[in-house]
Every structure is written in C-alpha cells, then in structure tokens.
Amino acid sequence: MEWLHSRLVRPFRPxxxxxxxxPGILSWIGLGTLIAFIxxxxxxxxxxxxxQTKALAYPILLPPSLQHVMGTDGIGRDVFxxxxxxxxxxxxxxxxxxxxxxxxxxxxxxxxxxxGGKVDRVLVLVMxxxxxxxxLLLAALIAAVIGKGxxxxxxxxxxxxxxxxxxxxxxxxxxxxEELYVEAARALGARSWTIMLxxxxxxxxxxxxxIFSLSAADTILTAAGLSYLGLGLEIDIPGDWGRDxxxxxxxxxxxxxxxxxFPGLMIILLTVGLSFLGEGLNDIxxxxxxxxxx
Amino acid sequence: xxxxLLTIVFAVLRVIPGDPIAALFAGRAPPDVVAQTRHQxxxxxxxxQQYIFYLGQIFTGNFxxxxxxxxxxxxxxxxxxxxxxxxxxxxxxxxxxxxxxxIAAGVVSGTNRDKPSDVALRLYGTIIFVIPVFWLGQIxxxxxxxxLGWFPAQLRxxxxxxxxxxxxxxxxxxxxxxxLDMFLVAxxxxxxxxxxxxxxxxxxxxxxxxxxxxxxxNADYVEAARARGIPEGRIISRYAFKNALIPxxxxxxxxxxxxxxxxxxTERTFSWDGMxxxxxxxxxSADYPMIQGVIVVYALIIVGLSVIIDVINGLIDPxxxx
Numbered sequence: 001m002e003w004l005h006s007r008l009v010r011p012f013r014p015x016x017x018x019x020x021x022x023p024g025i026l027s028w029i030g031l032g033t034l035i036a037f038i039x040x041x042x043x044x045x046x047x048x049x050x051x052q053t054k055a056l057a058y059p060i061l062l063p064p065s066l067q068h069v070m071g072t073d074g075i076g077r078d079v080f081x082x083x084x085x086x087x088x089x090x091x092x093x094x095x096x097x098x099x100x101x102x103x104x105x106x107x108x109x110x111x112x113x114x115x116g117g118k119v120d121r122v123l124v125l126v127m128x129x130x131x132x133x134x135x136l137l138l139a140a141l142i143a144a145v146i147g148k149g150x151x152x153x154x155x156x157x158x159x160x161x162x163x164x165x166x167x168x169x170x171x172x173x174x175x176x177x178e179e180l181y182v183e184a185a186r187a188l189g190a191r192s193w194t195i196m197l198x199x200x201x202x203x204x205x206x207x208x209x210x211i212f213s214l215s216a217a218d219t220i221l222t223a224a225g226l227s228y229l230g231l232g233l234e235i236d237i238p239g240d241w242g243r244d245x246x247x248x249x250x251x252x253x254x255x256x257x258x259x260x261x262f263p264g265l266m267i268i269l270l271t272v273g274l275s276f277l278g279e280g281l282n283d284i285x286x287x288x289x290x291x292x293x294x
Numbered sequence: 295x296x297x298x299l300l301t302i303v304f305a306v307l308r309v310i311p312g313d314p315i316a317a318l319f320a321g322r323a324p325p326d327v328v329a330q331t332r333h334q335x336x337x338x339x340x341x342x343q344q345y346i347f348y349l350g351q352i353f354t355g356n357f358x359x360x361x362x363x364x365x366x367x368x369x370x371x372x373x374x375x376x377x378x379x380x381x382x383x384x385x386x387x388x389x390x391x392x393x394x395x396x397i398a399a400g401v402v403s404g405t406n407r408d409k410p411s412d413v414a415l416r417l418y419g420t421i422i423f424v425i426p427v428f429w430l431g432q433i434x435x436x437x438x439x440x441x442l443g444w445f446p447a448q449l450r451x452x453x454x455x456x457x458x459x460x461x462x463x464x465x466x467x468x469x470x471x472x473x474l475d476m477f478l479v480a481x482x483x484x485x486x487x488x489x490x491x492x493x494x495x496x497x498x499x500x501x502x503x504x505x506x507x508x509x510x511x512n513a514d515y516v517e518a519a520r521a522r523g524i525p526e527g528r529i530i531s532r533y534a535f536k537n538a539l540i541p542x543x544x545x546x547x548x549x550x551x552x553x554x555x556x557x558x559x560t561e562r563t564f565s566w567d568g569m570x571x572x573x574x575x576x577x578x579s580a581d582y583p584m585i586q587g588v589i590v591v592y593a594l595i596i597v598g599l600s601v602i603i604d605v606i607n608g609l610i611d612p613x614x615x616x
Contacts, residue, residue, distance in 0.1 A: 129298040132548065132596055136555035137573075141306050141589055144577045217424045225559055228428050229574055245429055249563070252432055253447065255440050264429035271424035279420065 018284050027280030030213070033273025041091040044084035045238075052081035053238040061251065064258050071258035073244070074251055079259055083266050085239025089150065090270065093223045096154030097161060098212050104158070105165025110204060112166070113173025114196045124170070127163040135160035135218070136225050143231040153232055157222050161215045168211050172204045179203075210285055213278035217271040224267055241267050295600075299593040304348055307586055308341065331361065335582055352590055362581025370587040373572065378591070379462025380450060380568035384491065384557055386463075387484050391492025396499020403500060404507030404538070405530055415500060423497030427556045431490040431563035438486060445486045448565040451479060487564045491556050495549065502545055506538035513537070540611045543603060550599045554592060 015031075018024035051057055055075040062072040070079035112123040130138070142156040176182065182199050190199075226232040227242025235243075241263040248259035332338055335358075336347060351357060357370035365373050403415035439447035446452060450464055457467035457476050465484060468476035510516060511534045519533050520526075558570030565571070569588055576584035 125295070126298055126302075129295050130302060132295070132551055132600065133299055133302070133593065134551045134555035134558075134596070136558060137589065137592055138302075138306070140558070140573070140577070141303070141585070144585070145306060221424065221426055224426055225428065225555075228426075228559065229562060231577065245426070245432065249432065252435050253440060255436070257436050260429065260432045260436070264426060264433070267426050267429065268421070268424070271426075272421050275420055275424050 015281070015284060023280040023283035025280075026276040027284065030273045030275070030277025030280060033269060034277060037087055037270050037273070038091060040084060041088040045088055048081045048084045050081075050085070050238050052078040053085050061256055061259075070262040073259045074247060074256075079244075079262050082239050082244055083241070083262055086241040086244065086263065086266065087239070087270075089233065089237055089239050090220055090223060090241060090267075092150055093154050093157065094216055094219045096151060097157040097219045097223075098216060100154060100158035101161040101165050101215070102208065102212070105162040106169050106208070108162075109166040109169025110173050110196065110201055113170040114177060114192075114200060120170075123166070127166045130160070131163040131167070136222055139222055139226055140229060140231050143226055148232060148234050150233060150237070153223055153226055156226070157219055160222065161219065164215050165211055168207050169204055172207050173200055176200050176203050206285065210278065210281045213274055213281055217274040217278065220267060220271050220274070296593070296597045299597065300349065300352060300590065301345075303586070303589050303593060304345060307582075307589075308337065308344060331582070334361075348586075357587035357590070358583040360576075360581050360584050362576055362579035362584055364575055364579055365581070365584065370583050373584065374569065374587055374591050376462070377567065377569050377572045380566060381554075381557055381561070381570065383450075383463045383465065383484065384487055384560065384566055384568060385553055387488030388491035388495060388553065388557070388560075391488050392495035392499055395492065396496035397503050399496065399500040400503025401507060401530070401535065404504040404511065407508060412504075416504070419497045419500035419504075421497070422493055423501075425494060426559075427491060427494045428559045428563045430494060431487070431560055434486055434490055435563070446483050447486065450483050450566060452483070487560050487566055490563070491553070491560045494556055495553060498545075498549060498552070499542070502542050503538060506541050507534055510534040510538045540607070543607055543610065546603055550596055554596070 015024065015027055019028060055077060058068065058072045058076045058078060060072060060074055060076045062068055064071040068078055068080065070083060073079055073082070108123065112120045138160055139153075139156040142159060143153060146152050146155065177200060182195060185195050185199050223232065224242035224245070227240050228246045230243075230246065232242055233240050237243075244263040245260060248256070248263070251259060336344060339347075355371060357374070360366055360368050360370055360373065399415045399418065403412045403419075406412045435447040438444050451457075457464055457471055457473065457480070460467050460470055464480035465477060468474075468480050507530075511530070513534075516529060516533050519529050524532075557568070558573065560566065561568045561570035562574065569591070573585065573588045575581075576588065
C-alpha cells in the first residue's frame with residue numbers, strides 16, 4: 001500500500017513545482033473544478049430536496065427567477081435541483097467507468113507490453129479496432145443490449161475506454177522494460193512475475209492520473225450522449241443532464257432556452273475542467289505520452 | 295481489422311450475458327413472442343453456427359429483413375442504403391466546416407506562437423472539443439432558427455417537392471436536376487447541422503495543425519528558404535503548411551470515429567433522417583436485424599475510410615511506401 005500511495009501522490013509534487021507555468025495553471029484550474037464538482041455531488045443533494053426534481057413539483061416552464069434560479073422545465077421540475085442532482089449521477093458514472101477501465105485495461109496493457117510477441121500484436125490489433133470504432137455507437141449498442149441504469153451505463157462506457165488505458169499502459173511498460181534497473185533485476189535472477197509486478201508496474205502506475213483525466217471528460221460526454229439518445233438511465237433518476245437536454249428539445253421552438261442552457265453549461269464546465277487537468281498533467285508528467293498521442 | 299470489428303459486434307450482440315431480444319423488448323412482449331423471435335433469427339443455435347451465418351450474411355450483402363414495426367418485412371440493406379446518403383451529406387458538410395475553421399485557426403495559432411491570438415485559439419480548441427455536440431446544436435437552433443429565423447431547425451428538406459433521388463444527397467441531386475431553388479433549400483437545411491458537428495470537430499483540427507506547423511516552421515528546409523529571402527507568407531503557405539498537413543491526414547483516420555458518433559447525436563438534434571436516427575428507431579422497436587445491419591455498415595465505412603486515408607497518405611507523402 002505504501003508504494004501505491006507514493007506513486008499516486010507523486011504526480012502532485014511536479015504539479016506544485018510547475019504551478020506558475022501554463023500547464024501548471026491549467027492543471028490547478030482543472031483540479032479545482034473537479035473538486036468543486038465532487039463537493040456539489042456530495043453535498044448538493046443534501047441541501048436541495050429531491051422533491052424539487054420530481055414531475056409536477058412546480059408550474060411548468062417558468063423562466064429563471066429568484067425562486068427558481070434556472071427556471072422550471074416542461075413537466076414542472078426545478079432545473080437547478082435537477083442540475084445539482086445530475087452532478088452526482090455524472091460523477092458516479094465517471095467513477096464506475098474509470099475504475100472498471102482501469103481494472104481491466106491496466107493489467108492487460110502491462111501484460112501485453114511485458115510479454116510482447118504474438119500476444120502483444122493480437123491484443124494491440126483488437127484494442128486498436130475497438131478504438132477506431134465510434135465509441136458512442138459501441139456504448140449505445142451495449143447499453144441497448146444490457147439495459148438502462150447507472151451501473152450498466154458505467155459498463156457500456158468502460159468498454160470504449162479500455163483501449164485507452166491499455167495503450168498507454170502498454171507503451172509505458174515497453175519503455176520501462178528497457179530500463180537499466182529492470183535489466184539489473186533480471187541479471188540478479190529475479191523471476192518474471194517479480195520483475196513485472198514490483199519493478200515495472202511500480203513505475204507504470206504514474207500514468208494513471210493522466211489517463212484518467214484524459215478519458216474522464218469523454219466519459220461524461222458519452223454518458224450524457226447515451227442519456228440524450230434515450231439509452232442511458234431509468235426515468236426516475238433524480239438528475240440526468242443528458243435526459244434533461246433531450247427533454248428540453250421539444251420546447252426549443254418556443255424559445256425556451258433555460259431548460260437547455262443550464263444542464264449543458266454544467267457538462268461543459270466539468271468536461272473543460274477535466275480536459276484542462278488532463279492536458280496540464282500530460283504536459284507536466286509525461287512529455288513522452290504526448291508525443292505518442294500526437 | 296474488419297474481421298475483428300465484425301467479431302466484436304457479433305460478441306456484443308450475442309455473447310454478452312443476458313438476452314438481447316428480451317432486453318430490447320424490455321417487457322413489452324410476452325415470453326413466447328420473445329422465444330419465437332429468437333428462434334426466427336437463429337439466436338438459439340450454437341455460437342459458432344451463428345457466427346458463420348453472420349459472416350456469410352455480411353459478405354453476401356444480405357442483411358436479412360426487418361422485424362421492427364417501422365419497416366416490417368423490408369430488406370435491411372435497402373432501408374440502410376436509403377438512409378445512408380443523409381448521414382454522408384451531413385458528414386461531408388461537417389468535414390468541410392471543420393477543415394476550414396480548424397485549418398485557419400491552426401495556421402493563425404501556429405504562426406503566432408504564444409501570442410494572445412495563439413493562446414485564445416488553443417483555448418478554443420480545447421473547449422470546443424469537449425462541448426456536447428447535441429447541446430451546441432440546441433443553442434445554435436435557439437439563436438439562428440428560433441431567434442433570427444435564418445435557417446430551419448429541423449429536417450433535411452421542406453417547402454418544395456423533394457429532388458429526384460439519384461445520389462440521395464439532396465444538395466447534389468437538386469443541382470443535377472438544375473434546380474437552384476431546391477439546392478438552396480437543401481443547403482439551408484444542411485447549414486446548422488454541419489456547423490454544429492463541424493465546430494466540435496474543428497477543435498481537434500486546430501490543435502493538430504498548430505502542433506505540426508510549429509514543427510515544420512522551424513525545420514531546416516524552412517530555415518533555408520528564409521535564408522534565401524523568401525517572404526514569410528510564402529514560406530508558410532508553400533513550405534511549412536504543406537508538410538504540416540501530412541500528419542493531419544494521418545490522424546484524420548481516427549477522427550471518423552468521432553465524426554460518426556457525433557453524427558448520431560446531431561441527427562437526433564436536427565431530426566436529420568440518417569443512419570443514426572435509423573439505429574435509434576431500430577433500438578426502440580427491438581429491430582434486431584436492422585440494428586446489426588446499421589452497426590455493420592458503420593464498421594464497413596470506418597474500415598473503408600481508414601484504407602482510403604492510408605492510400606491518400608501514400609500519394610501525398612512520397613516517404614510512405616507499402
């Protein structure tokens with residue numbers, strides 16, 4: 001546990017060192033945004049009653065006012081309350097998706113990079129194919145087959161991010177494998193498993209925050225997209241930005257802007273924050289990764 | 295790669311635990327209908343038999359017949375071919391918008407490194423790329439369709455009789471017919487969806503063009519040109535820009551995935567009657583053969599495009615040899 005701690009905390013050290021450079025500033029803005037959203041996700045629903053997110057809680061389509069800062073929607077729900085509750089939903093899906101992708105993608109990438117040869121080639125081909133396919137379509141297909149719900153959407157999204165975790169882990173493993181200390185361990189007669197787990201994995205873990213923040217924005221967008229298409233969550237989830245946008249669609253023609261604007265702004269704030277964090281971290285921690293992505 | 299993609303689609307549709315037919319009907323049909331549907335589609339056979347049948351279907355171009363309420367009994371392939379042009383038209387429109395905005399922004403950004411215009415455009419590139427495309431579409435609808443009334447917000451065509459179907463691209467068909475008025479109507483309908491999808495894609499173009507231009511602007515041969523006293527504008531357009539575009543074409547291949555995913559959402563926002571809408575309707579009506587057909591066609595398009603990109607790459611970059 002000690003080593004995992006030191007590995008996951010280590011990225012923050014350069015983050016503090018680089019706080020005056022552009023990537024540093026971006027990362028801090030991003031991190032701040034993410035933390036703010038997490039706080040809203042945890043405490044927002046405590047402060048805003050769930051009753052306000054239910055249909056017919058208020059008169060329909062009230063424009064923003066002091067009572068309803070973001071107005072009410074087409075079936076009488078408070079837009080602000082929906083937006084707050086939606087934060088929790090989005091963060092939960094993001095966490096499930098990222099965690100599952102990590103649990104599957106990381107070990108496969110590690111193994112593929114370490115073993116090399118035919119296994120590696122086949123895995124890379126499969127992962128690249130999945131990567132080339134439109135992620136949203138694949139997720140939509142999976143969601144349609146396994147059904148709605150926060151956990152199911154998490155799974156559907158995971159499938160499209162496994163290739164990313166795989167690819168970055170594998171590349172990092174490949175370069176770590178050639179390091180002198182690995183060579184030294186091998187010369188000392190360490191077994192393959194030992195080398196892979198305690199020499200290589202140890203040094204590859206550092207890329208995880210980067211992959212997470214690079215894929216997290218996309219995760220949010222895909223989840224919202226699925227909900228928008230009506231393939232996402234059950235109808236009784238108290239907050240769901242994608243569905244809110246889908247519901248808002250009908251009223252656009254009458255110039256009702258608030259039901260669309262606010263959920264969208266929430267998505268953008270979160271995704272922009274995450275991508276700032278991702279790109280900042282990427283520039284700081286791993287210039288090498290960036291080269292491979294470009 | 296094609297085979298792998300097809301296998302993955304197969305795996306998702308058949309091997310994933312759970313019953314796709316039951317999930318698709320979502321309790322709307324009695325168990326015996328579900329069982330009968332499954333039998334009718336051969337989903338009760340062993341996987342290897344299904345797999346062979348499935349590949350056979352694809353390579354003979356026979357995708358079966360629809361079982362959904364919308365197109366019951368009709369050939370899946372015919373319906374898909376009917377809807378495909380709409381998606382192609384939208385994709386081309388979006389690519390044009392994305393290339394123009396993205397390349398222009400990338401060049402401005404790359405030639406003014408670290409100046410305010412560069413920083414602003416880089417921010418634009420990052421932000422526009424993570425804006426939900428369906429939300430952007432709604433906002434553009436609110437502004438340009440509802441408020442200003444410049445463009446229609448929905449559908450591909452209205453007001454006039456539809457152009458004769460030749461290519462299925464309404465803009466092209468109307469021109470082939472020599473009807474400028476029809477062309478303008480089609481174009482008007484195309485503007486907002488293309489702009490929506492194109493803007494989102496332009497973020498990526500901006501970044502890639504900028505990064506590559508930065509690399510070529512300082513390359514030796516560009517320095518040499520500079521030393522010979524060639525004006526800076528000409529250096530950028532003739533020397534740096536051309537070489538900066540080559541890697542852009544390479545990464546373009548990966549953009550098609552985003553393009554088609556975005557197209558599904560954009561189609562929904564603008565009621566654009568293409569493949570994406572067809573897929574959504576098919577999922578709604580539990581039209582299993584149609585879903586499979588649409589996804590397979592998407593896979594074929596993606597693979598086909600990536601082959602084309604490879605060929606183009608070989609043509610414009612003499613260093614690439616196959």
